[in-house]
Amino acid sequence: MKKGAADNxxxxxxxxxxxxxxGFRDTAYDYAKWAQLWGxxxxxxxxxxxxxxxxxxxxxxxxxxxxxPAFFDRLCAGQRGAGLRASRCNLNHMAESITxxxxxxxxxxxxxxxxxxxxxxxxxxIICFDxxxxxxxxKGFPDCDTVLLQMYPMFLPSLLDQHSxxxxxSQCELYGLPSDVCSLPSFEAGLAIEDDYPKIGCCMxxxxxxxxxxxxxxxxxxRRIGLPTQQLNVPLRWKRExxxxxxxxxxxSAIAFIEKHTGKKxxxxxxxxxxxxWNGQNLAxxxxxxxxxxxxxxxxxxxxxxxxxxxHQVACGVRKALHNDHKVNSILxxxxxxxxxxxxxxxxxxxWSTPANNYPDFNNWLxxxxxxxxxxxxxxxxxxxxxxxxxxxxxxxxxxxxxxTSTMRAHTKGGYEVMLxxxxxxxxxxxxxxxxxxxxxxxxxxxxxxxxFEEGAMRRGIPMxxxxxxxxxxxxxxxxxxxxxxxxxxxxxxxxxxxxxxxxQFEDDYGW
Numbered sequence: 383m384k385k386g387a388a389d390n391x392x393x394x395x396x397x398x399x400x401x402x403x404x405g406f407r408d409t410a411y412d413y414a415k416w417a418q419l420w421g422x423x424x425x426x427x428x429x430x431x432x433x434x435x436x437x438x439x440x441x442x443x444x445x446x447x448x449x450x451p452a453f454f455d456r457l458c459a460g461q462r463g464a465g466l467r468a469s470r471c472n473l474n475h476m477a478e479s480i481t482x483x484x485x486x487x488x489x490x491x492x493x494x495x496x497x498x499x500x501x502x503x504x505x506x507x508i509i510c511f512d513x514x515x516x517x518x519x520x521k522g523f524p525d526c527d528t529v530l531l532q533m534y535p536m537f538l539p540s541l542l543d544q545h546s547x548x549x550x551x552s553q554c555e556l557y558g559l560p561s562d563v564c565s566l567p568s569f570e571a572g573l574a575i576e577d578d579y580p581k582i583g584c585c586m587x588x589x590x591x592x593x594x595x596x597x598x599x600x601x602x603x604x605r606r607i608g609l610p611t612q613q614l615n616v617p618l619r620w621k622r623e624x625x626x627x628x629x630x631x632x633x634x635s636a637i638a639f640i641e642k643h644t645g646k647k648x649x650x651x652x653x654x655x656x657x658x659x660w661n662g663q664n665l666a667x668x669x670x671x672x673x674x675x676x677x678x679x680x681x682x683x684x685x686x687x688x689x690x691x692x693x694h695q696v697a698c699g700v701r702k703a704l705h706n707d708h709k710v711n712s713i714l715x716x717x718x719x720x721x722x723x724x725x726x727x728x729x730x731x732x733x734w735s736t737p738a739n740n741y742p743d744f745n746n747w748l749x750x751x752x753x754x755x756x757x758x759x760x761x762x763x764x765x766x767x768x769x770x771x772x773x774x775x776x777x778x779x780x781x782x783x784x785x786x787t788s789t790m791r792a793h794t795k796g797g798y799e800v801m802l803x804x805x806x807x808x809x810x811x812x813x814x815x816x817x818x819x820x821x822x823x824x825x826x827x828x829x830x831x832x833x834x835f836e837e838g839a840m841r842r843g844i845p846m847x848x849x850x851x852x853x854x855x856x857x858x859x860x861x862x863x864x865x866x867x868x869x870x871x872x873x874x875x876x877x878x879x880x881x882x883x884x885x886x887q888f889e890d891d892y893g894w
Contacts, residue, residue: 386884387460387750396861396890397452408462415470419451419477426481436494437484441578446539446546447484449894450477453542456743457684460750462724464717468710469685475706476692480538483696486527487534492581509640510583510607513537513695514591515614516765516788518781519636521656521699522648526640530696531586531607535578536569537739540854541688543894544740544861547854550576559598564824565854566739567599574599574606585643586611587636591790593827612639620786620796629782630775650774656699657769657777660784663693664766666707671758673714675812678723679730679757680714684743687733687761691789694765698784726881728753732809734760734835735801735820735828736790738851741861748818751865751885752872758812760801764792798831802838809844816876817846818868822853847871860891 390399401416403409427434438444454477458469488494490504509520513532520528539546547565550572555561557575559568573579586609588600604611614636617625637648667690670681697703717723731748733756738744748754765787769780785791793801809817819835822828839846849867852858869886872878880886 386882388882388884388888391888391890392893394889394891395893396456397893398455401455402459404462404466408466412458412466412470415474416451416455419454419474422474422477422481423450426485430485430488433488433494437488437491440493441535441580442549442576443535443539443546443573443578446543446894449542452894457688457746459743459746460725461683461746464680464714465683465724467713468681469683471706471710471713472685472689475703476689479692479697479700479703480534483527483529484534487529487580487582490580490582505582506584507644508583509644510586510609512586512588512591514788514790515587515589516695516698516785518656518660518698518784519587519633519640519653522637522650522653523640523644523646524649524652525646526644529582531579531583532570532573533696535573535580536566540566540569540739541742544856545894547572547740548857550578551855559602562824563598564593564596564822565852565858567593567596569854571599571602574603577606579603579607583609585609585640587639588613590615593825610643612636614785616786616791616795618795620783620791621800626779626782629786630778633778633782633785654771654777657771657780659701659704660699661768661771662704663698663707664768666704666711667766669711670714671763673718674757676718678718678721679727679755680717680723681710682745682749682756684745686745686756687737687759688742690762690764695789698765725749725755726753727755728878728881729816729876730755730757730812730814731816731818732756732758732805732812732814733818733820734805736822736825736853737761737820738822738864739854740856741851741864744861744864747865747885748868751880751882752868752878753881754816754818754868756818757814758808760793760805761789763804763808764789794827798834801828802831802834805835806838806842809842815845817844819846819848821848821850823850823859824852824855845871845875847875856891862887862889862891 392399454473461469490501490508492501495501507526509526509528510531511517511528513530517528547569551565551568553575554568554572590613615632617629641647673680693703731754745756765784767783770776849864850859851864
């Protein structure tokens with residue numbers, strides 16, 4: 383009997399018994415990039431060994447970073463050719479950026495260095511941002527470091543290890559907070575309750591992400607973090623022209639707030655340069671989208687949406703990230719020019735709504751098991767407007783648009799029609815033949831329009847598979863249950879048989 387991909391997975395864990403064989407050329411490339419990742423991690427660990435060990439024992443979430451090599455392997459599972467190379471380049475670039483930021487955080491962390499004059503001095507140059515607020519404004523202060531505070535103890539660990547949120551969500555509920563809210567802000571609140579945020583920064587810029595759980599957690603975080611804080615209020619109806627002046631005023635107020643607490647003036651030329659770099663990053667992204675509209679979509683898989691979120695929120699306006707984009711695009715263009723896909727593609731799917739952090743490699747499973755290629759994802763098409771840098775005024779309006787169309791805003795705010803109509807447009811644009819609709823069971827806002835999605839799909843004759851998940855909380859909906867939703871749909875509605883039957887049923891509840 384021919385062995386399948388799941389036969390290489392240790393029972394119950396989702397961890398591979400040995401490295402995947404992809405043919406000599408791809409296996410050698412994958413191994414080289416895997417070794418490069420270990421080089422990045424060892425270099426970081428040895429640069430400040432005492433400080434890093436102290437962080438490991440101070441913060442529960444730090445243990446999740448020990449699983450990074452296995453996590454990167456999962457995000458590249460089943461990939462060949464240009465897709466494999468693009469994923470490894472993106473992921474290793476992220477690893478370099480993340481380790482640099484962790485060094486910045488731990489060097490200034492007063493939990494690790496109580497009473498340290500050096501740490502105090504470093505903190506005067508650290509600006510903390512809410513993780514849902516892109517760091518582009520911070521590029522106007524080149525002598526300072528901008529850190530998305532929740533990104534490193536919350537968002538990234540929830541991707542690395544499906545069980546990292548469990549303790550913090552439990553602590554949030556034990557504290558008396560409601561259990562029927564989104565698990566992302568519950569994790570954030572749990573971190574605050576446990577005092578597990580690094581103690582860094584001279585000020586904090588937050589945003590007005592308007593849902594019940596975000597409002598709940600913002601109050602708890604503010605009490606625990608204890609930094610001078612200002613909220614950058616982003617217009618909810620961001621498509622309306624009459625709110626844009628207000629959006630610009632909020633940005634100017636945020637800049638004045640940062641100037642007050644850092645003692646530095648905004649460098650408008652540095653901000654302009656960052657905006658132009660961001661335009662270059664978007665142009666590179668447009669090229670990827672154009673390639674994915676062809677019969678040989680090369681830029682797919684789990685790392686696509688993850689890298690876009692990271693680039694949009696953290697690496698916007700960073701020249702090294704732009705260089706990586708150009709490198710990746712040159713790789714992808716070769717596959718498109720060759721006109722041959724290294725994988726079997728049966729269906730082209732639009733993946734819509736919020737993906738599950740606790741199953742970030744779900745896209746890879748879709749392709750390997752059922753031949754479903756994710757040609758376009760909602761989380762991959764945020765912040766796409768180019769910024770006009772010809773004047774300071776036009777630049778500010780462009781930055782406002784970039785923030786208004788950021789992660790968790792571009793489609794969940796602006797009115798229900800933004801999320802609804804954009805789906806049908808992308809379905810046509812990418813020549814899809816089915817939709818994978820994520821059903822984030824604790825998101826009340828999107829749940830309110832579920833019926834409109836179903837009605838619209840039926841009216842247009844579009845097969846739409848609904849996949850339940852609870853974002854960060856794997857105890858509510860497991861990875862296996864997510865796969866079962868797809869298996870039932872493909873077998874009963876699409877009348878398909880799997881490409882790899884071993885991937886229909888396997889256990890990975892206990893693994894990372």
